[in-house]
Amino acid sequence: MREENDSAARRLALDTVTSRRAMLCGLAGAGALGALSACSGCGRAALDLDPERPLAAVSDVPVGGGLVVDDEVVVVQPVEGEFAAFDARCTHENGIVQAPDSEGLMVCPRHYSKFDIEGSVVSGPADSGLKAVEVSVADGEVFPAA
Ligand code: FES
Numbered sequence: 001m002r003e004e005n006d007s008a009a010r011r012l013a014l015d016t017v018t019s020r021r022a023m024l025c026g027l028a029g030a031g032a033l034g035a036l037s038a039c040s041g042c043g044r045a046a047l048d049l050d051p052e053r054p055l056a057a058v059s060d061v062p063v064g065g066g067l068v069v070d071d072e073v074v075v076v077q078p079v080e081g082e083f084a085a086f087d088a089r090c091t092h093e094n095g096i097v098q099a100p101d102s103e104g105l106m107v108c109p110r111h112y113s114k115f116d117i118e119g120s121v122v123s124g125p126a127d128s129g130l131k132a133v134e135v136s137v138a139d140g141e142v143f144p145a146a
Pocket residue numbers: 090091092093094095108109110111112113124125126
């Protein structure tokens with residue numbers, strides 16, 4: 001009976017060590033992921049947009065709202081006939097912001113920063129506005145500026 005108890009105690013100790021190792025490895029992995037995500041907001045490459053390729057048809061961009069194109073650019077129409085665009089990557093850690101809601105707010109789904117329809121930060125954690133993309137309108141379409 002005593003040998004069975006000793007054996008059970010050894011197995012328990014071994015399981016505990018194994019579990020602690022697994023947990024420590026998990027924490028190390030989580031730490032590495034944390035470091036990666038913390039770095040994801042730096043070193044942002046500029047968008048490479050083709051000025052010959054329209055971002056959107058004017059008729060597809062709602063007045064007071066906008067749309068996200070290819071998870072790259074948000075095209076907005078704050079007032080009828082006036083268009084603007086922004087890099088859709090959140091300035092916090094590159095989440096792709098959503099198209100403006102009924103209040104003209106663009107929300108990043110990662111940590112819920114909010115930007116107004118002019119790209120300015122309304123609430124963080126982002127601490128700077130969306131990067132503007134110059135656009136022009138021709139033939140009923142919105143183009144990135146050359
Ligand atoms: S990536 Fe963190 S709020 Fe957008």
